[in-house]
Amino acid sequence: MRSVIIVHPEFDRTWPFAVERLVELMLNDGAVELIRLEAGSARRASEVVRSPETVTRLICLNADITADCIGRFSSLQDTVIESTFQRAEPAPAIIEVLNERNIRWYTQPTEGFWSQSVSEFALGLTICALRRIPQLHHEIITSTQPWDYDVPGGIGRPGARGFQFGDDNRFANGTVAGKRVRIVGAGNIASRYASFVHMLGADAAAWDPFATEPSFHLAGARKEWHLDKLIADAEIFVPMLPLTEKTRGIITAGHIQALPKGTLVVLATRADICDMKVLRERVLADELSLAADVFDIEPLPVDDPLLGRHNVVHTPHHAGRTKDANYRFVEKLYEQFQPLQHL
Template sequence: MPEQKVRIGFVGVGNMGQCAHLKNYANLDICQVVAIAEIREPLRRKVAARYGIPNTYPTHEEMLQNEALDGIVAAQPFGRYGILVPELLKAGVPVFTEKPLAASIEAGEKIVDAMRTSGTWHMVGYHKRSDLATMYAKTEIECLKASGELGKMTPPLEWDAPAPDMNDELRNQYNGFVNYYIHQINLMRYLLGEPYTVTYADPSGVLLAGQSENGIACTIEMSPYSTTIDWQESALVCFERGYIKIELPAPLASNRPGRVEILRDPGEADHFRTLWQSQGTVEFIRLDPSDQRNLGEIASHPAEIKRLACLSVPVTLECLQRFTGLEEATFQGSYGSSVSEGPIQEHIQQAGITVYNHPTEGFWGQTVAEYGLALTLCGLRRIPQLHRAILSSLVPWDYEAPNSMGRPGGRGHQFGDDSNFTSGTIAGKRVRIVGAGNISSRYASFVNMLGADVAVWDPYASEPCFHRAGSRKEWHLSELVKDAEIFAPMVPLLESTRGIVTAEHINALPKGCLVVLATRARICDMEAVRRRVLTDELSLAADVWDVEPLPLDDPLLGRHNVVHTPHNAGRTIDANRAWAEKLVVQFKPQ
């Protein structure tokens, strides 16, 4: 405890003066409230007795004339600050006031001028900035903005014309608004880290929208509902791949900090960071693909970095040469550069840098194969079509045969399949697969386990690839397609595989065959596939297409014999995490 306490004087000890300020200053060991100025004599006397304040005055002028103060707290209605604060600043000691700074721009400028003349400072009490939750969230926001780990902050709104000048009625409404909501106005400024302009204010007084000077959209929703149960106030700062949410306590709650919730996209980027932090010191750099800065423009102390992990960061020979102490690295998705060939690769070898890289496809195999199985089941059982149908009709619920009498070749009781195409169970079906690789071999093992007759064509695969998947090898693609009830071409799209399934192969598929596309559409002659699907000769269950995204007027969309999804078989949280884990484990533990 200091030998000499800070001497504080209060100007105004009304409701907020006592509840929000005086009771706290009176309990601090480092300061002493030595005087109060309060025009209401009974209140002045009772407050002084309650808090043991030795000196009281009816006006601030008298207090300033008689007291040697180190600081002044003036909790007043904000409309008085334009006159009061400049007079207090003449004492040459710091002044603390309630929010906001002033009731007008002119009054605010007068206060700022007086502060500059006095040589001291004026603190405005936006206490929500000092909540532990807000302080923690602010630190995290700045880190995320700097690292780009969760992408950019949310995009801007359109600009609307500014509001006209206020009349008397609007001025009264404005005063009420400022008194209650200036904390939220200021908190948004604090969390953004930059000024913003109001672009829209709803006449209901519930919604305010703004745009920061760097184009970040921001909104305030003011009391859309009320509750007697608890205080509900929150702030949400959004990024492209996550958010930070702050839940704040009631304004006069004592010793109750807020709460912070952080959502990070659980994909490979964040998982990379978490794993490497636990394993040892690794410099982690990630850019949005639209950011064209190279590695040398981002790293501030390249010579000090020993272990480096980059995501979507262009790498050049010149910038890599600056990393003189680099020992281990991974360069994933380094658009605009290649570290596996040419001068960069030569430098890596000469410098003795160990580089760990692997394709993501190796860790999407399971998720794509499972998705292929799901497409197959949906195509066989018409699951998406039935899901859509029962949203608008009860007819799909009635599976009674016509006149309650089944007929040969007709539909029986609760028979929901389409007998014009391969339907029913996977068990017993002739499943014919192109490829015996990472995805296709998994898919083959799935349908084999369910009882299908599985044959695979892959001229480059060894015998164990077929044996482990429970399939038999077919030596000729032209033979594979002849008896297919389910046809699943599942190879990566390379120059050597583009169009490997020709129109002749597609035309040879038996009528009613279900075609499953889960890897790349262009390995097939898609003109032939489209023609046969549109003439009801084949059914199709596809996640990949010849044109992506599919135009909304594409004739394949919504057909009774087509199951369609938007190319999302590979990207799952589990697959991304597996990719990160397999890559990180290659680094030597530190």
């Protein structure tokens, strides 16, 4: 058996920690040859591998490979040919050759490789927004005023600022426990997020016209059949669908307008599933608070009015980019591998 991994720098550009994990996994099955191409290389796989006819498993990560190349790997039993950072299949001409020769080929079954990272990050955004953690962190760098909890005149008043109370009562605040968390989505990311807030004691409900019934049970979220009803009593509203032709703008201006005043909106997948114009208007009018890792404009201009606001928590679209997600990317490929036959 002979296993070879070919890596183009373009793959490392997106997944800089993935290959080291893949090598570690594949060493469980025997020796592994790692070939790293130089930047800008257009050399084909069959040109960079010594004696390609003896290779039984080929992992080709962003390296150039053609149907003719496959022909030179005459002992090949299985392969991975990845050309993008998301789910990708080999070119149709290559698939035809692989199928004709009964060569097993693997691709990403889902985008679950980064779902844990994104869902945990979304939970972090939620807690940060409820408790104003980033704003307070920034404020105490330049001022001691946040440490002063006294009310005017030093007389305590119902509902006023009190000892060690730094939340903003105009918006959803305090604990996740007890909050009505309303989630659009029940897929890889949304179901995990729902399970987290459910575990913390939230009243979690989800609407997803694309998900199967078991998704809701696994998430610990009540299935809501109507989006309008989901929105009506939200305290925390979390749209968590991927962006597709069917989901673009699925949260309409009317839906955003119907959100109760003070609702916290959490964006951690794609912003354009929402009518961002109306969402921006309500946030800027202090009617909603926002915790977002994704935006309608990326990168946000430094003079964007959403930046630095008392009711906005913002990060630069990196929720899914962890070393763990890198590892999971290749682990989900490796899990599919079948034992190689000794030739």
